Amino acid sequence: MSGPVLEPTPDPLAVSSDVETAVLAAAVRARGAAHELAVATRAAKDAALEAMAEGLVTASAEILAANAEDVRAAQQAGTPEAIVDRLRLDRSRIEGMADGLRQVAGLPDPVGEVVRGSTLPNGLELRQVRVPFGVVGIIYEARPNVTADAAGICLKSGNAVLLRGSSSALRSNQAIVTALRRAAASAGVPEDAVQPVPGEGHQPAKVLMRARGHVDVLIPRGGAGLIRSVVQESTVPVIETGVGNCHVYVDAAADLDMALAIVLNSKTHRPSVCNAAETLLVHAAVADTFLPRVAQALQDEGVTVHGDETFQRQPGVVAATDDDHDAEYLSLDISAAVVPSLEAAVDHIRVHSSGHTEAIVTDSQEAARRFVAAVDSAAVMVNASTRFTDGGEFGFGAEIGISTQKLHARGPMGLPEMTSTKYVVTGQGHTR
Amino acid sequence: MSGPVLEPTPDPLAVSSDVETAVLAAAVRARGAAHELAVATRAAKDAALEAMAEGLVTASAEILAANAEDVRAAQQAGTPEAIVDRLRLDRSRIEGMADGLRQVAGLPDPVGEVVRGSTLPNGLELRQVRVPFGVVGIIYEARPNVTADAAGICLKSGNAVLLRGSSSALRSNQAIVTALRRAAASAGVPEDAVQPVPGEGHQPAKVLMRARGHVDVLIPRGGAGLIRSVVQESTVPVIETGVGNCHVYVDAAADLDMALAIVLNSKTHRPSVCNAAETLLVHAAVADTFLPRVAQALQDEGVTVHGDETFQRQPGVVAATDDDHDAEYLSLDISAAVVPSLEAAVDHIRVHSSGHTEAIVTDSQEAARRFVAAVDSAAVMVNASTRFTDGGEFGFGAEIGISTQKLHARGPMGLPEMTSTKYVVTGQGHTR
Numbered sequence: 001m002s003g004p005v006l007e008p009t010p011d012p013l014a015v016s017s018d019v020e021t022a023v024l025a026a027a028v029r030a031r032g033a034a035h036e037l038a039v040a041t042r043a044a045k046d047a048a049l050e051a052m053a054e055g056l057v058t059a060s061a062e063i064l065a066a067n068a069e070d071v072r073a074a075q076q077a078g079t080p081e082a083i084v085d086r087l088r089l090d091r092s093r094i095e096g097m098a099d100g101l102r103q104v105a106g107l108p109d110p111v112g113e114v115v116r117g118s119t120l121p122n123g124l125e126l127r128q129v130r131v132p133f134g135v136v137g138i139i140y141e142a143r144p145n146v147t148a149d150a151a152g153i154c155l156k157s158g159n160a161v162l163l164r165g166s167s168s169a170l171r172s173n174q175a176i177v178t179a180l181r182r183a184a185a186s187a188g189v190p191e192d193a194v195q196p197v198p199g200e201g202h203q204p205a206k207v208l209m210r211a212r213g214h215v216d217v218l219i220p221r222g223g224a225g226l227i228r229s230v231v232q233e234s235t236v237p238v239i240e241t242g243v244g245n246c247h248v249y250v251d252a253a254a255d256l257d258m259a260l261a262i263v264l265n266s267k268t269h270r271p272s273v274c275n276a277a278e279t280l281l282v283h284a285a286v287a288d289t290f291l292p293r294v295a296q297a298l299q300d301e302g303v304t305v306h307g308d309e310t311f312q313r314q315p316g317v318v319a320a321t322d323d324d325h326d327a328e329y330l331s332l333d334i335s336a337a338v339v340p341s342l343e344a345a346v347d348h349i350r351v352h353s354s355g356h357t358e359a360i361v362t363d364s365q366e367a368a369r370r371f372v373a374a375v376d377s378a379a380v381m382v383n384a385s386t387r388f389t390d391g392g393e394f395g396f397g398a399e400i401g402i403s404t405q406k407l408h409a410r411g412p413m414g415l416p417e418m419t420s421t422k423y424v425v426t427g428q429g430h431t432r
Numbered sequence: 433m434s435g436p437v438l439e440p441t442p443d444p445l446a447v448s449s450d451v452e453t454a455v456l457a458a459a460v461r462a463r464g465a466a467h468e469l470a471v472a473t474r475a476a477k478d479a480a481l482e483a484m485a486e487g488l489v490t491a492s493a494e495i496l497a498a499n500a501e502d503v504r505a506a507q508q509a510g511t512p513e514a515i516v517d518r519l520r521l522d523r524s525r526i527e528g529m530a531d532g533l534r535q536v537a538g539l540p541d542p543v544g545e546v547v548r549g550s551t552l553p554n555g556l557e558l559r560q561v562r563v564p565f566g567v568v569g570i571i572y573e574a575r576p577n578v579t580a581d582a583a584g585i586c587l588k589s590g591n592a593v594l595l596r597g598s599s600s601a602l603r604s605n606q607a608i609v610t611a612l613r614r615a616a617a618s619a620g621v622p623e624d625a626v627q628p629v630p631g632e633g634h635q636p637a638k639v640l641m642r643a644r645g646h647v648d649v650l651i652p653r654g655g656a657g658l659i660r661s662v663v664q665e666s667t668v669p670v671i672e673t674g675v676g677n678c679h680v681y682v683d684a685a686a687d688l689d690m691a692l693a694i695v696l697n698s699k700t701h702r703p704s705v706c707n708a709a710e711t712l713l714v715h716a717a718v719a720d721t722f723l724p725r726v727a728q729a730l731q732d733e734g735v736t737v738h739g740d741e742t743f744q745r746q747p748g749v750v751a752a753t754d755d756d757h758d759a760e761y762l763s764l765d766i767s768a769a770v771v772p773s774l775e776a777a778v779d780h781i782r783v784h785s786s787g788h789t790e791a792i793v794t795d796s797q798e799a800a801r802r803f804v805a806a807v808d809s810a811a812v813m814v815n816a817s818t819r820f821t822d823g824g825e826f827g828f829g830a831e832i833g834i835s836t837q838k839l840h841a842r843g844p845m846g847l848p849e850m851t852s853t854k855y856v857v858t859g860q861g862h863t864r
Contacts, residue, residue, distance in 0.1 A: 038805070038806075120826070120827060124825075126827075131808065133838050133839075134808065134838070216838050216839075217838070217839060235664055239839070261863050264863075265863035265864060266863075269864050350467075372856050374470075376563065376566065377854065378854060379856075379857060380854060380856050380857070381857050381858075382856070382857070383858065383859045383860055383862070384556060384858070384861070384862040385862060385864055388556060388857055388859075388864065389857075393552070393864075395550070395552060395553075395558075406669075407565075407649060407669040407840045407852070408839045408840040410852050410853055410854060420839070420842050421842055421843075422809065422812060422842060423810065423811040423812070423821070423826070424812050424814070425811060425812070425813050425816055425820055425821075426816070427814065428690075429690035429816070430817060430820065431693050431697035431698075431817045432697060432701050432820065432825075
C-alpha cells in the first residue's frame, strides 16, 4: 500500500496545485503498473482476479462498516432513499462483486489477439495485435460495486485503472480498493494497477480530465449531467456511455400482441436502466386498434403515459411536451405519439434519440430493412425488447458500460473494447 | 450548389454568432446528406467518385487559375519556398488527385460489412455491422490535394465531410470543392456531402471543434501545433494523426549491415514525413564498431547527427540536448544516443516517443519479443525501416492519416477506420 493517497486530503482548502500533484503522481504510478500489466500472462492476471474476489469476501466486515458510515452520512444529508439504496452494500452484494471478478477471470484474454494479419507482397509480415490502452480513468456515481467491476475488467484487459467514485461512497470505495490492492499484490500484480483518485471535491476529477498523456481513456459512468460535464471538459479521450432515450416503434405491419409484449417489457422490466424504453411511437394505421390496448396495459403496470393529441383521447393519458420526447425518465413514465409513416418515426427518432437503442415491431421485411438502415443508434432491435442491449445478453461475459458514441466502441463494451491495437511488422532488412 | 457558403464572408468583422450560424448550417446540411449517403449503394458512390475524378480534370483551368492566385499571395507574404511548393498545383498534381479518387472507387465498400455475428442462446440473431460515422470534419494545412483525397475517402465510407483547409489555400480549395460538388450532384449524390467550412480566420475552425452532436469526428491533419490545438479545444471526438518522433534501435545482436541500411532508409528516404526516423539508439556492445560507420554514412547523406557524449567522439557529430530527443525534425537531422541495454532503449522511447513507429534491428528472437511487447506505439518494426508505416504500404489502398492515439484507430487509417458500427438484433417477439 502506498498509503498516503488513500487518506483524505489533510487540508480541505489545499490549493489546486497540491491536488494536481497528487492526482498526476497517482497517474504516473499507474503508468508504471500498466507497463508491467501489459506483459503479464493471462494466468497471472486470472490469479490476481481470483485473489481479489477472495480478498473482498475476507474484507467483508471492513467494507460493510465503511459502507454503513456512508449510508448514515447520506441519510443524515437527506439523500432520497432510492439513491441510498444504490449505495447500500450487504454480504450478498459483496458476494456479487466477488462473483463478477471470478467471471472475468474465466473470460478469454483480449490482449495479444491478432485482429488482422497478412504477408505483404514485399514479404513483410504484418500483424495487428490487441494491446491494453494503458491507464484508464473511470468517473462514476453512487454504486460502490462499480469499483470492483471496473477494477476487474481493467486488470483483465491489461489496463491500470484510476477510480473516481462519488464522495457519498468514499469510505465504501476506499475499503473495497484497499482489499483489491492487497489481494492483487499478494498475487504478484502491482497494487498500483488499481488506485483511487486522491483528494476531495470536484478538483481531482477535473485534474483527471486534463491529464492527457497520463491517462489514455476516460469513461464516465452515471447520469446525463456527469457524462456531459466529462465530455465538455476532458482533453483525455472519452468514451461516452449509457444515456438512453430508447424508442419502440410499432409499425403498420406489426403483430399487435407481440408489440404489446415488447412495449411492456421494454418499459416496465427495469425502468431505472439505460436500455428501458422511454418513448413509444405507433403507426397511424394501427392506432385505433392498438392505442386503447397499450394505454390501458401500460397504466395497469403503473406507467404514466405522456401522449400526443391522439394518445390523449385514451383515458388517463396526460399531455406530452417536447421535453417529454427528449426525457430519459428512468421511471414508470413513457412519452407516446402517433406517426403517419415509418419515415416519420425515423425522423422523430433522429431528433430525440440519444442513440442508444431503438426497436421496431413489424412483420414486414421491407419495413424492418428501411428502419434498420435509417436509424443510427448503437443498437437496433427488430421484434425484440430494447432491454436486450446489454453485454451479458450479448454474451460478452462482462461489461464496462454501453457506449453511445461512434468512435472506438459503440454499444455494450466487453473486454476487447477495453483495448487498443498496435501493428507489428517483421522484415528481413526491408527498406523502401 | 448552395452558393452562399462558398463565397467569402462579406464582412470580415462579422460577429462570431454569424460565423457560428453559418458553420452550423453547413453541418446541418451535411447531416442531411449523410442520411442519404448512409444508404447509398456502392455502385452509386463509385459512380460519384468517377465523376468527381473526371470533374477535377475538366475543371483544371479554373483550379490552376485559383491556385496561381494562392501561390502569388503566399509569395508576396514572404512564405518559405518549401511551403509554397506544397501549395502549388500543376496538371500532373490534378491528375494525381483524380487518380486517387478512381483508386478509392476501386476499393471494397466498408459500409455493411458484418464485423461479428452470432445467434444467441435465446435465438436472437446478433450482427455488428459497419456504418458511416455521419459527418466528419477535416482541419488541414497547406496541401490542396488533401481536399480531394479526404472528400473521396469520406464519400466512399458513407460520410459527409466538412473541409477546413488553411487560408493560404482558400482559393485552390474552393475551386476543387466546387468541381467535386458539381460532379457528385451530376452523379446523383447530394452535393452537400462535400462542403467547405464557411468563413475566414480562426473562428470557423473553433465553431467546428465545439459542434458536438453536429459533427461526429474531427480529424486534424498537419503539424504538431495544429493537432495540439484541436485536441485541446475540441469537444467533438478527435482522431489525432501523424506526429512522428520515430526511433530506430540497433540491438547488441543486430546485423550491422542491415542496421546501417535501415537507419539510412528510415532517416533519408523522405525526411519530411511523419514515418521518417528522428532518433537513433545504439546498444553499447556494438557502439565501437557501429558508431564510426553510421555517423559517417549519415553525414555522407547530408544528415546532421545530434549525438550524446559517446556519439560526439565521432567527427562532425554535434551535441544533442533533451529537446533534440523530443524533436520531430522533419529534416536531415537525427538525434543519437548509446544505451546500455534494450530496456534502456525502451525507457528512452517511453519518455520521448510520440507513439508513431519504432524499429528494432536484431537477430535475436528474444530481443525482438521483448522490444515488441514493451514498446507501446502504433507500429513496431522488426528489421524493417520505419518508412513502412503507411496505408499504401500496408495494402489499405487509401489513407486518411496515421492515428497516433489509442482510441478507435491506431496506425494507418483506411476506409474501415472511417466507420463506426451498430448492432442489429433480430428476434421473434423476444422479451426479458
